[in-house]
Amino acid sequence: LPSWRAHRDTIHDLEFSRDGQRLLTASADQWIRVWDVATRKELAALEGHTAQVLAAAFNTNATQVVSGGADRQLKVWDIATREKIISLGNSAAAITSVAWPGDGTSILATTDGGGVFRYTNLKSHTGEQSSASGDERRLGELPDAALCIASSADGTRIVAGSHDGTVRLWNAEGKLLAEVRPMPVPESPAWVSSTPDLRAAPESATAAGRVPA
Secondary structure (H helix, E strand, O other), X not given: OOOOOOOOOOEEEEEEOOOOOEEEEEEOOOEEEEEEOOOOOEEEEEEOOOOOEEEEEEOXXXXXXXXXXXXXXXXXXXXXXXXXXXXXXXXXXXXXXXXXXXXXXXXXXXXXXXXXXXXXOOOOOOOOOOOOOOEEEEEEEOOOOEEEEEEOOOOOEEEEEEOOOOEEEEEOOOOEEEEEOOOOOOOOOOOOOOOOOOOOOOHHHHHHOOOOO
């Protein structure tokens, strides 16, 4: 199978575009890269994070990318211009996973503080503008660091998982619909030996079973 070196450090996340023609990679080297799958040619290199990039996702038609990282920044990029066009939220914790579901009108993100967020009314900006460009809503939280997020195709069901094994499901308005808690680890059963008792029988028992000479 074909392979290539995409980054100089750990790749934390990757995603195919919906048509399968592009591949997105996010790395600890602080870069996000977009690749042509057939040729393995780099189509865009996106620079702007100041720490490891932990998560990235395409929009519906793979013309834009959302990324989040250990620098607590959540950014949206235009692939053609290679420019950051949206900054989202003001997170106090690292952004650990992202998703861009449905028709592309909202972005989802989780943090290592356990927060689960939804961003809507996305507004792009250019140049030196740095103001937040979307409305942030906290959908819910998890009892430990949130590490992954996904949604239904229409964006009406959002699920996230945490470091401790908890999974929670919300609707788009933040109503908790279901929860799966970690399974308790069963206690080990008491050890029972299956080895026969090979201790010598009492002398009387031995004598009783002795064949007379």
